[in-house]
Amino acid sequence: MKHLLFGLILTSIGLNGAFAQKKMKTINTWSKNEVIAHRGAFKAKSLPENSIxxxxxxxxxxxHGSEFDVHMTADGVLVVNHDHDFLGIHIEKSTYKELQAKKLSNGEYIPTLENYLKTGLKQKTTRLILxxxxxxxxAEYDKVLTAKVVAMVHKLKARPWxxxxxxxxxxxxxxxxxxxEANVSYLAGNVSLEKLKQDGFYGADYHYxxxxxGEWFAKAKELGLTINAWTVNDAADMKWLLDNKVEFITTNEPEMLLELIKSRK
Structure with a gap:
């Protein structure tokens, strides 16, 4: 594992310059609403979270978007799952083959990032919020994980998504x-908008x-940053955020939010 980590760190250093040279294409067909489905749209149809x-x-x-979570197995495979454990199996200490000992409730194996992205690339209406x-x-493990994630996105030409x-x-x-050129947004809620702007971030993605x-909405627009709020499952909170014209709302209730947006038009 140490040899794998060392090799990937070197690879990430080499990729840095190469990635910076490529321009990102734009896609203008994204669904024009504020809805980010948290771990996919899973709840209404009792689907497994983070499943294909x-x-x-x-x-x-x-x-507009579908959010998902990425980890790395002991043998360097990137997989999509929320927790560090997959049905009781620790992802970072297990191989991908070992994770395949169990399946999601709908019969899917734990998705690899590669397969997840390939599925997302078949459409041009929903962004992939990784x-x-x-x-x-x-920290060293995180560096390797991050380098591999970005490399996979580039390999599949998925950057516009x-x-x-x-x-x-x-x-x-x-x-x-x-x-x-990547859009990055921070989740923890403990950094000022000015700092995010200074570091070239796309916006704030904080708990609602x-x-x-304090004052966030006007300041974000002044700085040219986006506001996303998570994880918003109550209609009153959704309405408050929509009234304040936030760009994105992450929710376990995407159907509710879509209906609420539709009713306000």
């Missing part, structure tokens, strides 16, 4: 180093309660 099926459902119902989960193995989010500021800074303390 939940991604496809988010696309089908017309969400959360890089900080590991429990330390993907925005990056993380609770780790360092991970997002590394993404920007590897791909200066953070925005109820």
């Amino acid at each position: 099926a939940a991604l496809n459902e988010a696309v089908r119902i017309g969400c 959360e890089i989960k900080p590991s429990k193995s330390g 993907v925005d990056y989010i993380s609770f780790s500021y360092q991970i997002l800074q590394q993404v920007k180093q590897l791909d200066p 309660s953070v925005y109820k303390k």
